[in-house]
Amino acid sequence: IGSRHVSVGEVVSPGQPMFRLVASDRVKFRGQVPERYLRDVATDALAELVSTAFPEPFAAKVARVSPAIDVQTRSFEVEVEAANLEGRLKPGSFMLARIKTGTKADATFVPESAILQFAGVQRVFSVRDGKVVEHRVRLGTPERGMRELLDGLQGVDSVIDRPRGLSSGMAVRVAADGGG
Template structure:
């Protein structure tokens, strides 16, 4: 019995030992196999770093305003006889817009002119008597004063009559009429808006840090979100103070609007053009990878063959952005070959194969750029 037990224990030990030995042997073979495997090179897009001419600028959001734009108001109340314009008519300076009933004012003007005529006749007689030495000087002075008073009354009556005829103060485009013929209106009531659309003002704000680079006459470009409107202009005004609440500086520019594609109140994107800079290192924004540790770019190292090219992950310091490119102030130099897309599968030291015939940029990212 004991002999059988000993034989069973020996056989069990042999089986267990064989299993353990096979496990270690298998793991060692797998490690050797995997250790000898070289992963295939990763296909990437790449381009050499080259100094470029940088066109810096300041981007802002603006609102369009007409260079001349007013709400036309009634100067004197009364009954409207005629409305001599239609919505969106182009009017000229001095063109009559509205005629208000002026019969009473015409009568008052006629009465004042008649009184002036009588006063001048009295002055003439007083002057004749004074020249003959038979009239008192005070009589002539009183007659002259009566002429001046009558002339003033004529001017007052003429002014009241003129207020019944409303004319365009400048050339532009008239808006929708807000009054009708036969309507009784009061003084101060707005009857339409008049906007000169030939040139437009654009009001916008920039951070106080940019105040030093702003200058009168500086070039600006404005674009609208609708209508594909684009125009260039110049800065015509810079507020001489910083808003203490927003730390922004108000700026005004003027642009041509000969096509009439821009109207007051529109949302605009504004870019202030600054002097060009030569020799700036700028790379596609897709070449930069950002993480908690900083911004990095993969630089391709030279190899004996195309299949032996490797990448090195380099930390960089970034600067300004413009369009789809970003300035790099430290980390890379002109002539370096950098990965512009496909780096999401890379690690430092990985082998790469440059293939610019295929766009490796994700579709959504391409559209966003």
């Protein structure tokens, strides 16, 4: 019972709600997905529900994809469902859904902490011959502290983490593994 709308001995009218029943063994998330992802999202696709109340995501799947695009928002609705047998997730909670849309075997990711952004330009830095090299990059959407590298870092094996205060051409020494 989620809530009670009447008290013992109270007179009720036909159709008047007395209780609100909540089935909490499964939770359903409804959200909007931008139109550009329409071809990537399908019923039964694997997903995760993320709650600010818990550090770990909850396994889920796409239960329904709307057959229409909202012309105002240029997005479509999806319903994502997850088992909630322990009752940890509460109906009405704020959640974020991540829908698995496929994998790329050759995708390269960089940590968000390695990215500097200024005036709308995203940059990462590497070291070549003991000098800092700046790279303008194009990045994908963030995921778990990482960003997919879409363009701009060909032939580079590693990037500088937390490059604040560095600029292209500065002389640097690469520390041994473990920050030593």
